[in-house]
Amino acid sequence: MSKVKKKVKVIKIDVDKCNGCRACEVACSAFHASPKYSSNNPARSRIRLIREPLRDVYLPVYAGEYAKAECSGRGKYVIDGKEYSECDFCRASCPSRDVFKEPDSGLPLKCDMCEDDPPQEKPLCVQWCLNDALTYEEREEEVEEEVKMEDVEVGLESMVDKYGLQKIMDTVTRLSKKE
Ligand code: SF4
Numbered sequence: 001m002s003k004v005k006k007k008v009k010v011i012k013i014d015v016d017k018c019n020g021c022r023a024c025e026v027a028c029s030a031f032h033a034s035p036k037y038s039s040n041n042p043a044r045s046r047i048r049l050i051r052e053p054l055r056d057v058y059l060p061v062y063a064g065e066y067a068k069a070e071c072s073g074r075g076k077y078v079i080d081g082k083e084y085s086e087c088d089f090c091r092a093s094c095p096s097r098d099v100f101k102e103p104d105s106g107l108p109l110k111c112d113m114c115e116d117d118p119p120q121e122k123p124l125c126v127q128w129c130l131n132d133a134l135t136y137e138e139r140e141e142e143v144e145e146e147v148k149m150e151d152v153e154v155g156l157e158s159m160v161d162k163y164g165l166q167k168i169m170d171t172v173t174r175l176s177k178k179e
């Protein structure tokens with residue numbers, strides 16, 4: 001397989017600078033609302049805040065991969081005297097918690113780096129984080145060339161988990177007859 005250059009986009013998180021304002025959640029959910037900017041429900045945001053003001057814990061985490069089953073990680077981390085659970089840092093949409101799931105359908109939410117229409121020069125959450133807790137970085141990496149059906153597969157896999165393969169097949173058959 002030949003190598004191709006791939007742009008890797010990263011949001012760097014400085015936990016010490018986050019004040020828990022939740023502007024990132026508002027901006028993300030508004031940008032991804034349908035129609036765009038018609039609502040700003042944080043439950044639909046692809047970045048969520050672990051927020052415990054009494055312990056001064058503010059940890060923004062943006063959504064990564066869909067996980068079919070919960071993992072066994074139950075570790076605890078103490079950083080600068082504050083205790084975090086392993087799940088706090090996890091970016092997966094997984095069965096053990098409600099974050100990173102579209103509230104109506106339950107389908108997984110994943111950060112798309114705001115590449116949706118119109119594509120943003122910088123992710124919306126980074127633009128609206130006035131404390132600079134979020135910064136955007138790009139770098140180039142050489143990777144094997146491959147056909148990327150990843151996102152379609154993730155969506156299909158989670159729908160099969162939720163509704164069963166037969167129901168999805170029946171729906172596809174019904175839709176194809178309509179065309
Ligand atoms: S980059 Fe865009 S999609 Fe990803 S969490 Fe930030 S606002 Fe949401």
Ligand code: SF4
Pocket residue numbers: 017018019020021022023024025049058060128129130131132133134
């Ligand atoms: S916008 Fe920035 S400071 Fe506000 S909650 Fe999000 S990451 Fe924290």
